[in-house]
Amino acid sequence: MSLLVTGSIGIDSVSTPHGEASEVLGGSAVYFGVAAGLFTDVRLVAVVGEDFPPAFRDQLTRDRIDLAGLETRAGSKTFRWSGKYSPDMNDRETLGVELNVLAEPGAKVPAAFQGSDVVFLANTHPVQQRETLGQVAKPKLSVLDTMDLWIDNERDELGKTIAAVDGVIINDAESLHLTGKSNVIDAGRAILGMGPRFVVVKKGEHGAVLVTGDSVTAIPAFPTTEVKDPTGAGDSFAGGMLGYLDQVGSFETDDLRRALVRGTVAASITIESFSLQRIAQVTADEVNARVKQFTAMLHID
Amino acid sequence: MSLLVTGSIGIDSVSTPHGEASEVLGGSAVYFGVAAGLFTDVRLVAVVGEDFPPAFRDQLTRDRIDLAGLETRAGSKTFRWSGKYSPDMNDRETLGVELNVLAEPGAKVPAAFQGSDVVFLANTHPVQQRETLGQVAKPKLSVLDTMDLWIDNERDELGKTIAAVDGVIINDAESLHLTGKSNVIDAGRAILGMGPRFVVVKKGEHGAVLVTGDSVTAIPAFPTTEVKDPTGAGDSFAGGMLGYLDQVGSFETDDLRRALVRGTVAASITIESFSLQRIAQVTADEVNARVKQFTAMLHID
Numbered sequence: 025m026s027l028l029v030t031g032s033i034g035i036d037s038v039s040t041p042h043g044e045a046s047e048v049l050g051g052s053a054v055y056f057g058v059a060a061g062l063f064t065d066v067r068l069v070a071v072v073g074e075d076f077p078p079a080f081r082d083q084l085t086r087d088r089i090d091l092a093g094l095e096t097r098a099g100s101k102t103f104r105w106s107g108k109y110s111p112d113m114n115d116r117e118t119l120g121v122e123l124n125v126l127a128e129p130g131a132k133v134p135a136a137f138q139g140s141d142v143v144f145l146a147n148t149h150p151v152q153q154r155e156t157l158g159q160v161a162k163p164k165l166s167v168l169d170t171m172d173l174w175i176d177n178e179r180d181e182l183g184k185t186i187a188a189v190d191g192v193i194i195n196d197a198e199s200l201h202l203t204g205k206s207n208v209i210d211a212g213r214a215i216l217g218m219g220p221r222f223v224v225v226k227k228g229e230h231g232a233v234l235v236t237g238d239s240v241t242a243i244p245a246f247p248t249t250e251v252k253d254p255t256g257a258g259d260s261f262a263g264g265m266l267g268y269l270d271q272v273g274s275f276e277t278d279d280l281r282r283a284l285v286r287g288t289v290a291a292s293i294t295i296e297s298f299s300l301q302r303i304a305q306v307t308a309d310e311v312n313a314r315v316k317q318f319t320a321m322l323h324i325d
Numbered sequence: 326m327s328l329l330v331t332g333s334i335g336i337d338s339v340s341t342p343h344g345e346a347s348e349v350l351g352g353s354a355v356y357f358g359v360a361a362g363l364f365t366d367v368r369l370v371a372v373v374g375e376d377f378p379p380a381f382r383d384q385l386t387r388d389r390i391d392l393a394g395l396e397t398r399a400g401s402k403t404f405r406w407s408g409k410y411s412p413d414m415n416d417r418e419t420l421g422v423e424l425n426v427l428a429e430p431g432a433k434v435p436a437a438f439q440g441s442d443v444v445f446l447a448n449t450h451p452v453q454q455r456e457t458l459g460q461v462a463k464p465k466l467s468v469l470d471t472m473d474l475w476i477d478n479e480r481d482e483l484g485k486t487i488a489a490v491d492g493v494i495i496n497d498a499e500s501l502h503l504t505g506k507s508n509v510i511d512a513g514r515a516i517l518g519m520g521p522r523f524v525v526v527k528k529g530e531h532g533a534v535l536v537t538g539d540s541v542t543a544i545p546a547f548p549t550t551e552v553k554d555p556t557g558a559g560d561s562f563a564g565g566m567l568g569y570l571d572q573v574g575s576f577e578t579d580d581l582r583r584a585l586v587r588g589t590v591a592a593s594i595t596i597e598s599f600s601l602q603r604i605a606q607v608t609a610d611e612v613n614a615r616v617k618q619f620t621a622m623l624h625i626d
Contacts, residue, residue, distance in 0.1 A: 111507065112507050115417035206342075206413050230545075231543075231545055240548045241622055241625075242548040242622070242623075243545060244532055244534075244544060245508055247534065247541045247542075247543040249509075249511050251508070281625050282626070319625050321541075322544070322624065324544075324582050324583055325583070325625060
């Protein structure tokens with residue numbers, strides 16, 4: 025199969041109780057791509073400015089990511105974000121955002137990528153998500169993420185985009201906000217009612233819930249105390265899920281359940297360091313060992 | 326084996342977004358006892374006032390609970406609590422507490438109960454917990470719960486009591502408060518350092534974590550949208566765990582992991598109704614079916 029991701033590439037500065045990282049590689053498409061690259065090859069569609077450091081491009085090239093869809097736009101600047109996490113790291117404050125090139129038209133899907141089988145639309149304007157999806161001829165599986173900004177300001181457009189995809193991966197607060205429900209299972213079912221055939225609600229340190237038409241699977245987060253920087257956890261989760269699904273090429277409920285585990289493991293690796301330090305270095309053996317440890321923990325006779 | 330529980334018996338009035346219950350049977354020993362009674366016979370040691378309604382006594386008698394240790398104290402009044410849950414039921418406000426007989430000396434362990442194998446000390450003053458434990462000749466397994474009040478005001482005494490038991494079952498916020506840690510796994514390990522050989526941290530709707538010297542098991546809550554009243558969930562959880570452990574008579578890590586599932590299932594049944602309506606009516610077949618459903622959900626190859 026073949027996996028395409030479209031989303032942001034950013035230059036991040038982040039502060040957590042465990043340290044700081046200044047001007048490091050970040051963005052939803054990056055975290056997704058590196059995590060998915062643990063399982064499959066990844067086609068990245070994104071746009072950066074002419075200030076995008078060559079060292080960052082080299083970093084992405086290492087990670088099974090095809091950069092043919094990475095546009096460097098002359099005269100534009102790369103997206104920048106800076107934030108600070110609370111002492112328990114459950115909340116974060118955005119200190120600064122410069123949308124820069126993200127406020128301009130999105131990147132085009134190159135002809136070579138238009139036959140992609142699996143498509144992930146990371147969080148961005150729902151109309152842009154639909155436009156990107158429309159450039160892929162016949163995806164076998166399409167999944168999106170979104171955020172409060174679009175739920176508040178573009179609800180109708182978001183509804184149309186949700187109706188056009190097979191799956192939604194969304195965080196807990198946003199799932200409740202989108203649906204007006206008070207628990208994530210009800211929220212997942214309400215989102216199913218909008219069109220998709222599965223919904224994954226991400227609960228951060230509390231795990232994730234997969235809701236399909238006839239099943240609910242709740243799993244905890246990987247139990248770790250090595251949390252240095254939660255940035256990118258949600259995108260790494262989606263990358264682990266869809267990278268695995270592209271690898272196995274089957275999207276039944278049991279596949280989705282196994283993918284949930286891979287997403288959980290990918291996220292647990294990302295948060296062990298700032299930026300991509302851990303996730304970009306981890307070996308397939310380490311990933312498999314953690315998958316085995318996690319499924320063994322959950323296997324209670 | 327034989328299971329003894331000591332804790333409170335109360336007359337509760339509770340309001341949730343789903344309704345209200347006025348002057349119903351409650352208290353930690355009651356929720357624990359009825360849940361444990363799904364798996365084994367239970368010896369209850371508690372004290373009520375002369376106002377304790379005969380109908381409540383009848384309700385307890387039905388549920389495999391031996392009331393030989395239930396003292397009705399002349400001239401005293403039964404403990405009363407009233408509270409109101411927030412719209413999402415993750416917080417509750419105590420509207421009124423009348424300690425009444427709980428402010429007096431605790432109940433004595435009858436001679437017939439002094440050989441009990443498994444002892445649960447529900448939340449109360451740590452000195453009183455130790456006094457009760459001291460009246461049991463040679464428990465094979467002793468476990469306690471506690472709360473902020475004792476962590477704040479009786480830390481030294483609480484430390485001594487924790488050092489005297491085999492296990493601690495405690496909620497997440499209290500585990501962090503007790504240890505000064507920022508995550509529940511570190512908190513569990515810090516509590517192990519005080520003496521016990523296992524710690525279970527209860528995370529409410531987010532599940533539970535079992536920490537032993539060489540293992541961590543995190544599981545989600547049973548995924549349900551049928552939450553009417555969370556009162557008693559934590560005590561039902563402990564009751565399901567220890568009732569199961571008393572039934573199997575073995576306390577190795579794998580037994581504790583299986584017990585964690587039974588605790589989760591017992592809690593999920595309790596919260597489906599006000600007071601004891603559901604948990605006191607549920608059949609063994611229903612409990613077993615839910616245990617199977619939950620372990621199957623968590624079994625991902």
